[in-house]
Amino acid sequence: MNIAVLEPSQIIVEGLSNMLMKLKKNFYIYRYSDLEELKNSTVKEQFQIAFVNPTTIQNRISDFVKLKNNYPQILWIALVYSFFDDEVIRKFDETLLVTATPDQIARKLGHFNTGAEKNQQEDLSEREIEVLSQLVKGLSNKEIADKLNISIHTVISHRKNIIEKTGIKSLSGLTIYAITRKIIHFDIYS
Amino acid sequence: MYQTHKTYITPDMKMSELIIENPSLLLLLEHFEIDFAVKEKTIEQICAENKIDLPVFLVFGNLYNGFYPDEKEITALEDISSIILFLKNSHRFYKHDKYPELKYFIGQLHERHNTEDILLIEKFFNEYFEEVLEHLDYEESVAFPYICRLIEKERIEQNNDFSAKEYSDHHTDIETKLTDLKNLLLKHISLKNDLSLRRKFLFSLFELEFDLNIHSIIEEKILLPLVGKIETEPENG
Secondary structure, eight states: OEEEEEOSOHHHHHHHHHHHHTTTSOOEEEEESSHHHHHHOTTGGGEEEEEEOGGGTTTOHHHHHHHHHHOTTSEEEEEESSOOOHHHHTTSSEEEETTOOHHHHHHHHHHHHHHHHHHTOOOOOHHHHHHHHHHTTTOOHHHHHHHHTOOHHHHHHHHHHHHHHHOOOSHHHHHHHHHHTTSSOGGGTO | OOBTTSOOOOTTSBHHHHHHHOTTHHHHHHHTTOOSOOTTOBHHHHHHHHTOOHHHHHHHHHHHTTOOOOHHHHHTOOOHHHHHHHHHHHHHHIIIIIHHHHHHHHHHHHHHOOOHHHHHHHHHHHHHHHHHHHHHHHIIIIIHHHHHHHHTTOOOOSOOOOOHHHHHHHHHHHHHHHHHHHHIIIIIOOOOSOHHHHHHHHHHHHHHHHHHHHHHHIIIIIIHHHHHHHHHSOOOO
16 A cells, blocks of 8 residues: 655654554555655555545645545545644545544545445446447547537546446557457457 | 665775675775775775766765765766766666567566566557667767766757757656556566565666666756756857
């Protein structure tokens, strides 16, 4: 499991890392000292959890919300030292106090685990399969929407789900996926 | 970006100890043309002996150890020729080392499993690497010469072909396809047996991915801003 920690204090990061390691799970912890660094990170899509010190986003809430919306798979946890502006805290999925015990952290993450299992159902829905098969034939979003009688917005959201479930983004990669799952026939590619 | 179990490299540390902790640093040495028999030497000594700029070495080395440089560290870098040397050697590594290696493994897989799936993977890989090579060529024939002329303070013609946006678009495509390839092999393509061959192939892919990641960070976040800085400097005469 990959965890991002957006926290300027090395002491806090090391402390949190140590506590996480004691949970005996396979964590990779990446530290960022400001929001810009996290935004520039090349491994964002691999994160499942982000611990964020709310002071690091205080003056950049809209940037943070944008990042959060772009990575809906991440559980965003505010790492709170003391009383903090409620309006900022509300932007997060969860809150963790620095005074938390290892048990409390485990519970927070345990809650997360059940959520992850749901995401692991990687089978595409019937509609997603329909969209995928049109997509790999080279149809545009608009053409797919017309053909399947759905809105472009729906096509886009199906595409997003397809990428999320398969882990494959490029059209040629999706084509291979479609062939190996017998969604389309090999001849189309060759 | 960093994983807490790796060391943040400083000039007084012993190279050998760092390599034992993170063997990927051998790639760093190779790209700087530094011999692996580092004895008991410190980073500072090794850089001096090999005429590699110390600040550049530290920033790059720390990238291999998972530390992303901050803006101050980047703007303090001056020796662009060390950076270009490193990048050119990385290119050689991709073209003449990684590419033939991966191609060989896929060829072997194909030989043992003459299936539709492997055929598709081979095709995907070839297309992917075609793109990589095209991008490397672009850098070598357009980007690097432009940057070299720039540091030599030669006057640059108004219409050069170099585009920072194109540079970074290439990188995104290359990284996407590599991730796709990995996911196809791990999640979607089912093969029987040949674990050892497949493991070698995957390890080789991971090594390529790791190095390419750092490569694009160096080019986009370090080299381009430095070049931008020189471009906007007033001319001295």
